[in-house]
Amino acid sequence: MKRGCIGKVLTVVLLILLVAPAVTFSAPLVQKIPPAPPPDASSPVVIWDADPSLKETLPRNFRTTDDPLKATNRQSSLSTGLAELRASGSGEFTADGLKLLLTRTRGRVTVFDLRQETHVFVNGLPISWFATNDWANVGHTHTAIEADEAARVQSLKPGSEITVAGGDIKKSGTLSTAPAHLIVRDAKTERDLVQANNATYVRLTVTDHARPLDEEVDRFILAVRALPENGWAHFHCEAGRGRTTTFMVLYDMLRNATHVSLKDIAGRQKLLGYDYDVLQPAEAGSWKAPYTDDRIAFVRAFYKYAQSNPGGRPQLWSEWLNSKPYFSLTISCGRGLLSWLFTFCKPVESASICFCWRAMVAS
Numbered sequence: 001m002k003r004g005c006i007g008k009v010l011t012v013v014l015l016i017l018l019v020a021p022a023v024t025f026s027a028p029l030v031q032k033i034p035p036a037p038p039p040d041a042s043s044p045v046v047i048w049d050a051d052p053s054l055k056e057t058l059p060r061n062f063r064t065t066d067d068p069l070k071a072t073n074r075q076s077s078l079s080t081g082l083a084e085l086r087a088s089g090s091g092e093f094t095a096d097g098l099k100l101l102l103t104r105t106r107g108r109v110t111v112f113d114l115r116q117e118t119h120v121f122v123n124g125l126p127i128s129w130f131a132t133n134d135w136a137n138v139g140h141t142h143t144a145i146e147a148d149e150a151a152r153v154q155s156l157k158p159g160s161e162i163t164v165a166g167g168d169i170k171k172s173g174t175l176s177t178a179p180a181h182l183i184v185r186d187a188k189t190e191r192d193l194v195q196a197n198n199a200t201y202v203r204l205t206v207t208d209h210a211r212p213l214d215e216e217v218d219r220f221i222l223a224v225r226a227l228p229e230n231g232w233a234h235f236h237c238e239a240g241r242g243r244t245t246t247f248m249v250l251y252d253m254l255r256n257a258t259h260v261s262l263k264d265i266a267g268r269q270k271l272l273g274y275d276y277d278v279l280q281p282a283e284a285g286s287w288k289a290p291y292t293d294d295r296i297a298f299v300r301a302f303y304k305y306a307q308s309n310p311g312g313r314p315q316l317w318s319e320w321l322n323s324k325p326y327f328s329l330t331i332s333c334g335r336g337l338l339s340w341l342f343t344f345c346k347p348v349e350s351a352s353i354c355f356c357w358r359a360m361v362a363s
């Protein structure tokens with residue numbers, strides 16, 4: 001019986017070895033269609049990130065994990081661990097809006113700036129450099145983006161003028177109103193603004209509409225590890241929906257994945273986050289669909305990571321990814337058991353796929 005069973009397995013192995021040269025094994029979570037710089041990336045337009053007429057209000061889509069959840073039939077499971085999360089999210093703030101949101105927090109605040117796009121503050125108002133899909137900085141390194149912002153602040157001398165596009169070009173694609181000509185009184189990076197308000201600043205350069213790159217996820221986990229006890233985490237992107245809700249979900253997972261389901265974590269952040277569901281696919285035919293699918297796959301994988309690494313320990317995200325087997329096969333034969341394990345692994349510095357196998361026979 002054992003001999004016949006081994007023969008079957010050897011046949012399977014031979015088939016795999018014969019077929020393998022013609023097959024491409026792809027690692028999980030590789031972006032199907034990575035974002036690419038749009039044609040107008042080299043000539044971005046300066047836009048408002050917040051309505052100047054609302055500069056003394058809380059930022060768009062502001063919420064905290066202290067807020068009451070809308071009533072549901074899963075109220076008790078949805079609220080588990082939420083009050084202890086001590087987190088908030090929003091769109092981009094003004095200088096006055098930052099002061100307001102800080103009054104809604106508890107303890108030492110760390111601001112997680114999730115924006116990849118270049119943005120600075122002029123006269124306390126946030127502006128950014130926009131190209132199609134908000135992808136002007138796709139392909140730029142984290143260091144290069146922050147250096148670009150510092151250089152732009154240096155160029156915006158008091159008394160100089162900057163032109164800001166009129167209307168909501170992000171939604172309409174056109175300049176619907178006359179541009180504004182802004183005389184600079186002062187200019188700051190967001191890091192300088194946040195630190196001047198006695199908060200800690202963390203930058204994560206995440207492409208709009210897409211999943212975060214692995215190095216940015218590692219940077220996020222290191223920042224979470226460094227948070228002070230009873231500290232507060234505030235997350236924001238430009239509008240306060242996609243990237244903000246995604247990272248509030250990831251943060252919730254790091255704190256609660258060992259005892260709260262993925263469905264409940266995503267569900268309660270949807271209720272808090274103005275109905276934004278990180279597990280909801282894009283509409284069929286939408287240009288966002290492949291990027292949304294990649295992000296959903298990432299979020300599901302991160303939940304498994306967080307279950308094994310509560311609080312982001314002991315492994316970083318990239319370490320966990322590179323420690324996981326990609327494929328295994330077990331074959332049972334009658335009363336005997338032959339287990340044949342194929343382990344596919346991706347070297348950290350290579351895109352090539354290698355594999356090894358191990359056989360074990362038990363009677």
